[in-house]
Amino acid sequence: MSRLLYKIGGWSAKHKFKVLGGWIIIMIAIPGIAFSMKPAFNEEMTIPGTPSEKAADIISKEFPSTPNFGSIRMIFGASENEKLDSKEAQKAISDALAKISQDKSVKSIANPYEVGTINSDATVAYADITYKEKAEDITEKAKELVKDSAKMTEDQGIQTELSGDITAFNLEIGGISEVIGIVMAFIVLIVMFTSFLIAGLPIFTALIGLATSLGITFLATNFFDISSVSMTLSIMVGLAVGIDYALFIFSKHRQQLSEDIDIHESIARATGTAGGAVLFAGLTVMVALCGLTVVGVPFLAVMGLTAAISVLMAMLISITLVPAVLGWIGKRMKPNQNRSGIFRFITKGREKRQKQSTNWWGRFLKRQPLLITIISILLLLTISVPALHLRLGLPDDGMKAEDTPERQAYDLMAEGFGKGVNGPLVALIDASNTNGNKIDVINTIAKKLTELDNVSSATPPVPSESGDYAIVNITPKTGPNDEETTNLVHDIRDITASDSKGSPHIYVTGMTAINIDIAEKLNDAIPLFAGLIVGFAFLLLLVVFRSLLVPLTAVLGFLLTMTATLGFAVFILQDGYLGKLFGIPAEGPILAFLPILVIGILFGLAMDYQVFLVSRMREEYVSTGNARKSVQAGIKFSGPVVTAAGLIMIFVFAGFIFAGDVMIKSMGLALAFGVLFDAFVVRLTIIPGLMILMGKASWYLPKWLDKIIPNVDIEGHKLNEVLKKEASEKGKKHSLSYDK
Structure with missing residues (x-):
């Protein structure tokens, strides 16, 4: 090659x-x-085969009268010492909604004074605008009409926020x-x-x-x-x-x-x-x-x-x-x-x-390799501790910056109707296999739903045309990313979990339930994926370095990198410490796919630094047979390049911490500090320290294994030998022709 x-x-x-x-x-x-x-x-994040996705599929088949139309929600908040049930407020809101109704693409508008979507204190109300087409087909003209109507109510002193399909993804490069x-x-x-x-x-x-x-x-x-x-x-x-x-x-x-x-x-x-x-x-x-x-x-x-x-x-x-x-x-x-x-x-x-034959860092490590290695390991283990209470989820509007329209709409709804209104659940009662009176079965289960601890409200069951299924809309008391809401989803599913075959079954769906299922699916996949990565890393480095202990220390170092990275992410993003320093608007669960994504990316980068640094050590050891000096040579000649490469990685990833999107922020934060831990603490400190302590044992490989594994020259060290040999042969031929 x-x-x-x-x-x-x-x-x-x-x-x-x-x-x-x-x-x-x-x-x-x-x-x-x-x-x-x-x-x-396509911004949809779903996993086929999860209970929530199965429920969504059944609903789309059994309830064809509820197609996926686009919708926009207008949320109204009364100013201080004012009420939305006053004549002035009612007129301002009704006039704004009447203006929107002139749009021919609007299918229906749920006026809060007609359908009762106003809280008991009359301080917050909302109106749902449903369109005749899907969300992606709502025209900019229609959206501008809604925004102009919102300004009408704002001019009357009514706080007006918009949510739903009012925003669209704008490609920014x-x-x-x-x-x-x-x-x-x-x-x-x-x-x-x-x-x-x-x-x-x-x-x-x-x-x-x-x-x-x-x-x-x-x-x-x-x-x-x-x-x-x-x-x-x-x-x-x-x-x-x-x-x-x-x-x-x-x-x-x-x-x-x-x-x-x-x-x-x-x-x-x-x-x-x-x-x-x-x-x-x-x-x-x-x-x-x-x-x-x-x-x-x-x-x-x-x-x-x-x-x-x-x-x-x-x-x-x-x-x-x-x-x-x-x-x-x-x-x-x-x-x-x-x-x-x-x-x-x-x-x-x-x-x-x-x-000089060594640099200052190599000499520093050589003086106290055991102490420095122990301190470095303890440092990463300490940073790893918060990972023990890692909780996965997907960010919602409540985790966005306070000055964004999405966050303001989220907070206004929570203020008026409780946190759970931002994370409604849809319970699907499946009575298709029930032999008795299906209506009675559905009503019995619906009653059990209202008796659950964390349920704020539940609508009466709406049966399908066949009568085999029914939908109950549930509003939890807690927010979509709260642990209590996750427990509620499991409690709902447990209502029919112990029933025998032929009994009714209950599903839970809606965006909150879908996000919970995604988080749990990814959480279950972490050990498998990490195991595959660690196993692949060990075999890869075994072939590259022809050693047992070097690959072992490398993968153990990678595990330290991963636990420290997740621990630091939990400390900042989930627990909320130092959030202002990194511009994190609100604490919340760790992005569901962040651990697996970080494992995949950091694995490749860690192996990159490991090979670039340790291959130089191996080259020196093969030529001199001095294990300790080979470590010094690797640090001196490859260390500066690894340092520069690591810093570049850190700065590039850290730049994304300043992005507006919470998902991008969390990825940038985790990757930046992951590279910091791996490049500077693991690869340039722990690994060289352990290799100094192990001495020649670092390069031990049983003879029988040495014969089996292929000899791989990653950095092309043999190329220089071949080129020198070719140059020497050309020189000899030139000399012979000159003599003749």
Whole structure:
């Protein structure tokens, strides 16, 4: 593989303008085609086969008179010391609703004074506007009419909020999140390369790969159900790995140029060696992301696949476009000794460090490896403690910022009608297999529903045309993400759980129940997915490093990373500590798919750092046989690149903490601190510390196992040996021809 990459890198460098032009054409063409086909995202998150989904399917068949029409809810709140049952308030609200009724697309309007949707204190009321078409078909003109009518009541001193299908997804590419991440990554690259031009090139190549992968994602929305969160995840991962992968090849090339290797030869070698590590890292991340398909959750599988596409593009860019860019920049990539200002200061500092056999961090670890390792492990274990009360869920409008219309509508409804009004449940009574009087059976179960502790109110049962089924709408006392609401869903299902065959059955559905089922399904999948990932990691590293203890410490370190990441996420997002510092508007359950998503992404990145760092240690150990010095060499030569790569990842992910969406915030927070824990505490501290303590035992492998497993050269170390041998043979032939 390294030989093939060597040829690809050399060819790309020689044909730099063709490669660069080709990628620019691809970058423009794919998004252009995608936007011409009008990409459309599907925001539904469902899992086929769950009880709530089964109930929804039955309702759609048995209750055909309730099609899925679009609807908008207008919520009215009285000003201080005022009531909504006054003549002035009634006239203002009725006039606003009358204006909306002029819209021919409106099917019906439930006036609060006619249907009684006004609270007992007459301080909050709401009107439901139902349209003749589906939510996605409601025109902007119709929505503007509702907004204008809302202004009429606001002018009369009545707080008016809108919810339901009034908002639509607006595709936004680029924003403060991406800008912050790119700026911080640029600063890290400036410090590393001491050049503004060179620092910008990895970002340039990463953006081309990202634009291409997003174009593919937009194109795929015409054929598959893809959520907008999938696009955000692709941006997050694609931008981070794109910069990191380019950084690996840039660093290798620059190191070789300092050894006076020919520019084109150096580019080819950097692609053959560091490019191999990039392919390994990228494929590992892709395997982890594609592994999300085994969880059995369609929307999560799609998220993994779209993110994997962005990683694939980053890999292809790194082994083709990056060599072309390096060929274009030429000699300017070579370290310049004649720096000025801060660059001169940084260069002088590096010259002094390069003359030493170790760096300060390696010497620090060598002094007290046991103490430092124990402190690091205890630190991560302490951070992991909050994960013991992890609770999964999906964010609702109550977790959005207080100044958003969705949050204001949520709070106003909760104030007027109780928290449970924002998370209604739909109980479906199935009496199809009952032999007795079905009406009596349905009424008996409906009565039991009203007797449950956490039920605020329940409507009388509405039977289907066949009489086999009935619907009861239930309003809990607690909010949709409260633990008591989850318990209520289970209590409702338990009413008929112990009945024998032929007895009635009860289902629970509605968005609240669907979200609860999704959270529980994903919670059950965490151990299986984590087990597969850990097992795959151990086997992978066993082959790469030909050692038993190195893979074992690596996967145990990864488990520490995961528990610490989840513990920190629970501490901030669920428990609400330091929420203001990170701009978290309200505490709530952890995003249901966050643990599995973080496991998949961090696994790939952890293996990336592990291979890049420890492979250098193994190379040194094979040549010297000194285990402790090999650890020092790995920290000195690979540590700075891992540090820069980790910082870039952290800054890119952390930039998304400033996004407005709660889901994106939580993903950015978890991934940023996950990389922080793994790169700096696990890979650069715990793993080297343990390897110093274990000494030569780190590299122990039974002889029988050594014969079985294949010999893999990830970073192409053998390529340099082959090239030296070929150069030597050419030199001999040249010498012989000269003698003749």
